[in-house]
Amino acid sequence: MIDFASYEIVVGLEVHARLLTASKLFCADSNQYGAAPNTNVSPITLGHPGTLPRLNKKAVELAVKMGLACQCQINRENYFARKNYFYPDLPKGYQISQQTVPICSNGFVPITVEDKQKNIRLHRIHLEEDAGKSLHDVDEKYSCIDYNRAGTPLIEIVTEPDIRSSEEAYAFVNEIRKLVRYLDVCDGNMEEGSLRCDVNISVRPKGSHLLGTRVEIKNLNSVRHVKKAIETEAERLIHKIEAGHSIIQETRSFDVQIGTTHPIREKENEDDYRYFPDPDLPPLHLQESFIKNIRNEMPVLPQERIKKYMIDWQLSDYDATLITEEKAFADYFEQVILHTKNYKAAANWMLGPVKSWLNEQKKDIDALPILPEKLASVIQLIDEGKVNFSIASTAIFPQLLQNPSLSAAEIAQKQDLLQDSDMSSIEPVIDEILNTFADKVSAYQKGKKGLLAFFVGQVMKKTNGKADPQLTNTILLEKLNHYTKK
Ligand code: ADP
Ligand code: MG
Numbered sequence: 001m002i003d004f005a006s007y008e009i010v011v012g013l014e015v016h017a018r019l020l021t022a023s024k025l026f027c028a029d030s031n032q033y034g035a036a037p038n039t040n041v042s043p044i045t046l047g048h049p050g051t052l053p054r055l056n057k058k059a060v061e062l063a064v065k066m067g068l069a070c071q072c073q074i075n076r077e078n079y080f081a082r083k084n085y086f087y088p089d090l091p092k093g094y095q096i097s098q099q100t101v102p103i104c105s106n107g108f109v110p111i112t113v114e115d116k117q118k119n120i121r122l123h124r125i126h127l128e129e130d131a132g133k134s135l136h137d138v139d140e141k142y143s144c145i146d147y148n149r150a151g152t153p154l155i156e157i158v159t160e161p162d163i164r165s166s167e168e169a170y171a172f173v174n175e176i177r178k179l180v181r182y183l184d185v186c187d188g189n190m191e192e193g194s195l196r197c198d199v200n201i202s203v204r205p206k207g208s209h210l211l212g213t214r215v216e217i218k219n220l221n222s223v224r225h226v227k228k229a230i231e232t233e234a235e236r237l238i239h240k241i242e243a244g245h246s247i248i249q250e251t252r253s254f255d256v257q258i259g260t261t262h263p264i265r266e267k268e269n270e271d272d273y274r275y276f277p278d279p280d281l282p283p284l285h286l287q288e289s290f291i292k293n294i295r296n297e298m299p300v301l302p303q304e305r306i307k308k309y310m311i312d313w314q315l316s317d318y319d320a321t322l323i324t325e326e327k328a329f330a331d332y333f334e335q336v337i338l339h340t341k342n343y344k345a346a347a348n349w350m351l352g353p354v355k356s357w358l359n360e361q362k363k364d365i366d367a368l369p370i371l372p373e374k375l376a377s378v379i380q381l382i383d384e385g386k387v388n389f390s391i392a393s394t395a396i397f398p399q400l401l402q403n404p405s406l407s408a409a410e411i412a413q414k415q416d417l418l419q420d421s422d423m424s425s426i427e428p429v430i431d432e433i434l435n436t437f438a439d440k441v442s443a444y445q446k447g448k449k450g451l452l453a454f455f456v457g458q459v460m461k462k463t464n465g466k467a468d469p470q471l472t473n474t475i476l477l478e479k480l481n482h483y484t485k486k
Pocket of ligand 1: 010011012013123159160161162200201213214
């Protein structure tokens with residue numbers, strides 16, 4: 001029997017994020033995903049002799065933005081290097097990347113797993129161009145190549161080997177995805193390959209401080225695959241070690257269908273790439289004012305928002321985390337908060353009716369027709385005791401979605417939804433119900449206190465949900481305790 005628990009998993013990730021620029025990293029070809037194959041392919045993209053690259057300023061800006069968000073050191077003096085290798089989807093025979101000096105170094109990204117926070121240190125973030133795409137399933141006999149992707153701008157985010165479980169890796173990639181989307185650095189669309197991940201993994205006996213030999217699993221394009229690949233690969237490595245074999249440093253691929261990895265090549269060494277500074281590109285010097293402007297335009301990031309929501313608005317960690325998942329969603333919530341002091345209710349509305357509607361419609365918050373102040377006015381209507389939550393969410397909210405120009409109070413009035421807080425109209429209803437269910441009343445009096453909910457339900461049914469629930473409760477309790485059958 002293998003004692004898996006006596007091993008520790010060590011993982012470092014390399015995450016490639018396609019930058020949200022209009023054009024490619026070194027030419028004016030469009031960086032739009034999904035264009036017809038080989039339509040965004042100028043001579044520069046195709047690496048024709050005599051063409052010269054020119055750096056895209058916006059791409060530099062986005063790389064710096066990500067670096068600042070991760071507390072990296074921004075390197076002022078940069079140069080680009082050629083990474084040479086042969087591959088059909090690499091028309092120039094080299095990829096322009098950064099080698100010894102990445103645009104950002106160090107820094108960290110905080111993740112939370114099982115309520116524990118941990119910083120995953122970053123080794124570097126560098127800029128590079130992507131390769132084209134080989135398609136093996138378009139034609140029966142031939143592989144096809146689409147060069148649209150060749151030359152599109154990427155940042156590669158490389159962590160230190162700080163990750164210790166598949167759950168931590170999962171949390172890290174999610175956190176990176178959240179960050180790049182907050183910053184508008186990348187759309188984070190993993191299915192379209194906007195965010196791709198290489199997993200470097202080794203195992204070692206627990207307590208050891210030495211790093212084991214690692215393998216690299218290339219090009220995972222979903223967070224679930226990252227998690228699964230780590231789990232199966234760790235198991236494979238441990239089996240190998242237990243059988244007395246040594247681990248070969250190699251590059252592997254994850255087969256999504258069977259959920260296992262297989263080798264694709266032995267890991268090449270740094271010097272196989274014959275890196276050298278690209279003579280066609282001048283060194284890139286970043287000015288202080290350039291960095292300062294980016295810093296000034298940084299949005300408030302999720303971690304900071306979570307803290308604020310918990311401290312200023314007394315939300316739970318759980319609610320705050322869910323609300324800050326998407327920037328636009330959190331922005332909307334903050335707009336609602338400008339119009340109500342009932343923060344908890346605002347959070348419940350966002351995570352309840354609003355989120356359900358968005359999920360049903362498969363839409364983003366931008367598509368919600370209701371203005372934030374209007375949502376706040378629904379909350380106010382409840383707080384004033386004019387309607388209860390169930391009426392508001394099942395009757396008023398859907399009406400507002402249909403007629404966003406109406407006010408919540410108007411809808412309540414028109415549809416006769418206003419709550420009855422008048423004791424003299426609720427009391428006779430309660431009396432009638434107690435008489436009808438006399439047997440249940442005596443059961444209640446003998447100790448089945450849970451029946452209170454049944455009586456409340458009956459009152460709501462009779463009044464079409466309009467009886468003030470609090471008042472109903474009070475009257476019911478009073479009457480149930482003193483009831484004798486007439
Ligand atoms: P390369 O450029 O060849 O892919 P790097 O040395 O830059 O290799 O490391 C790439 C990634 O591998 C980094 O995220 C790093 O943390 C991780 N890594 C390095 N050594 C190990 C190891 N022994 N076990 C797990 N991860 C490792
Ligand atoms: Mg690598």
